[in-house]
Each structure stands twice: as C-alpha cells, then as structure tokens.
Amino acid sequence: MKILYICGDIGVPVGGRKGAATHVRETCHALHYFGHEVLLVAANVGDRSQIESGIDVIEVPPPTGKWLGADLRYILLNQRIKHALEHHITNFQPDAIYERNALYQTAGQKWCQRLRLPRILEVNTLLAREQSHRLRAARLADTCERQLWRRERAIIAVSQILKTLMIKTARIDESRMAGFVVSPVAVNPDFFRPDTMPADLSRFGLNGKRIAGYMGTLTVWHGVDLFFDAARILREAGEPVVIAAFGGDPQRADRLRKRAVEENVDSHLRFLGSVPHNDVPSYLAAMDIGLIPDTQDWSSPTKFFELAAMERPVVAACCPAVEEVFGSEEMPGMLFERGNARDMVRCILDTLHNPSLAATRGRAGRRRVLGNYSWSCNIRRIMTLYMRMGARGAELPPADVEGGCADPGEGKG
Numbered sequence: 001m002k003i004l005y006i007c008g009d010i011g012v013p014v015g016g017r018k019g020a021a022t023h024v025r026e027t028c029h030a031l032h033y034f035g036h037e038v039l040l041v042a043a044n045v046g047d048r049s050q051i052e053s054g055i056d057v058i059e060v061p062p063p064t065g066k067w068l069g070a071d072l073r074y075i076l077l078n079q080r081i082k083h084a085l086e087h088h089i090t091n092f093q094p095d096a097i098y099e100r101n102a103l104y105q106t107a108g109q110k111w112c113q114r115l116r117l118p119r120i121l122e123v124n125t126l127l128a129r130e131q132s133h134r135l136r137a138a139r140l141a142d143t144c145e146r147q148l149w150r151r152e153r154a155i156i157a158v159s160q161i162l163k164t165l166m167i168k169t170a171r172i173d174e175s176r177m178a179g180f181v182v183s184p185v186a187v188n189p190d191f192f193r194p195d196t197m198p199a200d201l202s203r204f205g206l207n208g209k210r211i212a213g214y215m216g217t218l219t220v221w222h223g224v225d226l227f228f229d230a231a232r233i234l235r236e237a238g239e240p241v242v243i244a245a246f247g248g249d250p251q252r253a254d255r256l257r258k259r260a261v262e263e264n265v266d267s268h269l270r271f272l273g274s275v276p277h278n279d280v281p282s283y284l285a286a287m288d289i290g291l292i293p294d295t296q297d298w299s300s301p302t303k304f305f306e307l308a309a310m311e312r313p314v315v316a317a318c319c320p321a322v323e324e325v326f327g328s329e330e331m332p333g334m335l336f337e338r339g340n341a342r343d344m345v346r347c348i349l350d351t352l353h354n355p356s357l358a359a360t361r362g363r364a365g366r367r368r369v370l371g372n373y374s375w376s377c378n379i380r381r382i383m384t385l386y387m388r389m390g391a392r393g394a395e396l397p398p399a400d401v402e403g404g405c406a407d408p409g410e411g412k413g
Contacts, residue, residue, distance in 0.1 A: 001036045001386075001393030004094040008081055008102035009127075010062050010073065013046025017247070017274055018217065019302035020124065021046065023185050024100060027122075028055050030186075030375035031098075031382075034397040039092045041084060043077055043102070050277065060084045070134045071141060074104040082107035089115065096120070096391040098382070103127055103141055106148060113151075118389035120382060122156045123149070125299060126165060146170035154178045154385045158185055158300035161320045165298055178388040184300040184325055186378040189370055191281060192309035194362070198286035199279065201244070204272055209242045212315070212348050213287030215280065216303050218248030218256060218271070223294025223317060228260070229341035230348075231269035241348060243269045243291065246283055250274075284310045289351050289358065292316035294338065301325065305373045308332050308365030313358040315347045325373070332365030 005028055012020045028038050029052050038055045045051075045059040062077040085107055096118040099108045112119040128135070128142040135141050149155065149170040157163040160182050166172060167180075174180050201211065218224050227243050234241050248256075253271045260266040275283055284290065290307035294317045304325055307314050314333030316322045326332060334347040351358050371377075379397050386394035 001096065001391065001395075002092060002094045003031055003036050003038050004085075004089065004092060004097045005031075005038055005040045006081070006085075006097065006099040006105075006108045007040070007042040007044075008060075008074075008077060008105040008107075009100060010043050010077065010102075012042075012100070013044045014040065014042050014057075015045060015047030015050035017277060019185070022277065022302065023124070025051060026186070026188065026375060027098075027378070028052075030188075030379050033375075034379050036393075039088065039094070041081065041088060043081070058084065058088060069136045070131065071104070071137045074102070078104050078107050081105065082110070085111050095393050096386050096389075098122065100124065101127060101145075101148075103131065103135075104144055106144070109148060109151060118154070118386055118391040119152075120154045120156055120385050121149070121152045122158075123162065123166065124158050125162070125296065126169075130296075152177070154389060155180045156183045156381065156385070157181070158183065159298055159321050159324055161324070162298035179385045181381050181385060183378050183381045184373055185302045185305060186373050186375045187305035187309045187369060189309045189366070189374050192284070192306050193281065194285075194309075194311035194366065196281045196285040196310065199282040201286050204244070204270060206242055206244065206270070209240055210352050211287045212241055212243050212289050212291050212352075213284070213312075214243065214245040214247070214291045214293065214303075215275075215284060215306070216247045218245070218252045221294065221296055223292075223339075224256070226293045226339065226341050226344065227269050228263055228265055230345050231260070231265035232263070233342060233345045234268045234348075235265055237345075239268075239349065241268065241352065244287070245269075245271045247274050280306065281310060284312055287312055289333070289348060290314045291344075291348075292322060293344070295319060295321050297321060304332075305369055308362075308373075309369045311359075311362035311366045313351050313361040314365065315344065315351060317344075325368075327368055330364035330367065331361060332368055333361050 007024050014021055014024050028040055031038050032054050041058045060081050062073050097112055098120050101123040128145045132138040163182055253273050257271045260269045290312040295301045297320045299321045317338045318335040319338050336343040336347045383394050383396050
C-alpha cells in the first residue's frame with residue numbers, strides 16, 4: 001500500500017528529539033516495516049539521518065519572516081503544501097493519505113476530496129488552544145480547526161478525553177464517519193527492552209544514588225517546577241535520592257540548572273540535558289523509577305510507554321491522560337495528587353523501599369504496553385480505518401506475540 005504522510009506542523013522537526021517528532025517518525029517507520037511504501041511530506045524535516053533510508057522525504061519549508069506572525073506563516077505554508085502535493089500525488093500515486101493535524105492546514109483534505117482518496121487525520125492536541133499565545137488570530141485558527149475536523153471521514157485521537165473534547169467543541173457527527181478511533185502514542189518494545197544495559201551515570205556524579213528519572217521536554221505544563229519542591233523535601237529528609245531530568249533545549253536546561261543551585265537543591269535535583277534518541281533506552285534503564293510530574297489533560301504521555309516498555313515502575317501525576325493509559329488493573333506504578341510535591345515524594349519513597357512491588361509494577365507496565373500501545377497495535381488501528389474506507393492494499397499486521405492488541409474499535413485506547 002502506498003501511503004502519503006503529511007506533517008505540516010512547523011514545530012515538529014521529524015528528525016528531532018521531541019516526543020511529537022518521534023511519533024511522526026516512528027509511525028512512518030512502522031508503516032514501512034509492515035510492508036507499506038511511505039512518502040513523507042513535512043514542513044520541518046530536521047535531522048534526516050534519523051529517518052529510515054527506505055522512506056522518501058520531501059521538505060516544504062514555511063516562509064521564514066518572523067514579521068509575518070505564526071498565523072500568516074501557516075496560511076502561506078498551506079498554499080505551498082497544496083502546490084507541492086499536486087506534483088507529488090501525481091508522481092507517487094498514493095492509495096491513501098495520513099496526516100498529522102496542523103494549524104490552518106487544509107491542503108491534504110482538499111486533495112483527498114478532489115481525488116476521492118481515503119484519508120486519516122491524526123489529532124494529538126487542541127492545537128489552536130495550545131498555541132493561542134503565539135497567534136494573532138486565535139479565534140480564526142480555532143474556527144478553521146473545528147471546521148476541518150467536522151469534514152473528516154476518519155480521525156485518530158490520541159486520548160479518549162481529546163476525542164470527547166473534539167466532538168463537543170466541533171459538534172462532530174460520529175455517525176457519518178468511517179471511524180473516530182482512540183489510539184495513544186506507541187512504542188517499539190523491541191527497542192525499549194528491560195534487558196538494555198544501563199547508561200553509566202557516574203560521570204554526572206550520581207554514584208550510590210537512587211535515581212528518580214524524568215525524560216522529556218522541560219516545559220511548564222510538564223510539571224517540571226514540581227521537582228524543586230520535591231528535591232527540597234528529599235534533601236531535608238536526608239534521602240539518597242536524586243531527581244535526574246534528561247531532555248529540553250540547552251538554554252532552558254541551563255536556566256533550571258542555575259535555579260537548582262540558587263535554591264540549594266542541586267544535591268537532589270539535576271538537569272542533565274538532552275540525549276540522542278538511540279541512547280534513550282540505556283538512560284531509562286539506569287533509572288530506579290520514572291517520573292511523569294504532569295501533562296496536559298488531553299495528551300498522550302509518550303514517556304509512560306517508553307518507561308513501561310523498559311519495565312520501569314512509574315510515579316505519575318493523577319491527571320486524565322495518565323489515568324487513561326495506566327488502566328485500572330495491574331497498576332504499572334503509583335499516582336500522586338496533581339501538583340502535590342510531598343505526595344510525589346511519598347510515592348517515590350514507597351516505590352524505592354519496596355523493590356519486589358516495584359518489579360511487579362514494572363512487569364505489569366510492559367504487559368500493558370504490549371497489549372495496547374505497541375506500533376503493531378497502532379498500525380492495526382490505522383489499517384482497520386483504511387479497510388473501512390476501501391483503501392487498496394490495506395491489511396492488518398500481526399499482533400505482538402507477547403501481548404496481542406486491544407480491539408481497534410472506536411473509543412478504545
């Protein structure tokens with residue numbers, strides 16, 4: 001099956017280290033792995049060496065003038081993508097289109113309507129709301145986004161709460177669609193393996209310390225500020241536990257590092273910078289537990305799936321997106337009261353002081369990943385939607401041998 005993947009989001013460098021970039025890249029890799037030919041058209045390719053050689057990549061860069069503002073840059077980018085697609089659709093002759101939702105991006109939808117191509121729109125967040133602080137015409141962006149959603153025949157949302165919010169805000173009529181499926185971010189369980197050799201953290205001066213680790217961007221909505229209060233509590237209690245945060249751009253990491261020194265918590269809180277994607281499993285393996293201090297209510301917490309696949313017990317904020325992927329049976333970790341640093345520390349210490357239970361939770365997390373959140377599961381959901389729309393060459397890949405896959409019907413994660 002020939003699939004044209006479109007990513008018109010300027011802020012997602014496909015070859016980069018952001019979770020969103022990993023999601024785009026790994027979806028393309030998984031489609032290719034299961035025998036499909038993929039052409040990726042992206043506004044921001046980033047490091048091409050991170051994209052498998054079997055995937056053709058076309059970059060359609062946005063206008064560069066900052067004076068244009070975010071709105072006009074995206075609107076002009078939409079026109080560029082529209083013209084680029086005319087050429088590449090003619091040459092590539094796709095059987096279907098898969099697109100990641102982006103601001104003001106209607107070109108893919110219009111081409112699919114014109115050529116009657118099956119198309120899936122993947123929605124990862126309420127983008128117009130999330131980016132409203134950067135937009136000059138936030139209401140217009142929101143209106144355009146909702147209108148785009150209402151016209152779609154097939155949508156994948158990364159969480160149940162996101163699907164619910166989309167239906168409510170855009171007044172989507174599910175009955176006229178081929179499918180509106182919940183399919184959270186996935187992970188490759190063969191890459192994120194519990195038998196991975198741990199990275200040597202001695203160069204960071206962490207010898208003899210228990211590591212409560214975080215891996216991800218250092219944005220405010222990820223709850224990173226909570227680490228400072230937690231580190232203070234750990235220091236006052238004399239606990240040999242270090243909160244080690246990996247990720248983030250160098251400038252932000254440096255500011256947080258200086259703040260930790262100024263607040264005298266650097267003995268228990270370290271910001272260690274970004275690591276290459278290929279090295280992520282070894283750093284996760286070096287953690288005693290993984291932390292998810294917070295996330296948006298409607299997002300899909302990428303790092304949960306990676307930590308769980310590595311059999312790391314997870315301590316996470318009790319928020320809708322996390323509760324959804326944690327499940328209600330065989331808990332893969334502990335949930336703490338959102339925004340409560342003392343409760344987060346309690347969960348960290350309870351986990352560290354009970355290694356047998358921590359190991360049980362780690363194994364439960366991997367089982368949950370294999371049964372619901374592997375790339376095999378996600379591709380099955382994608383192919384199910386394409387089959388409903390009559391796409392040529394659509395077929396289900398095999399389920400993961402260890403766990404199988406959850407029913408890919410609407411509303412199931």
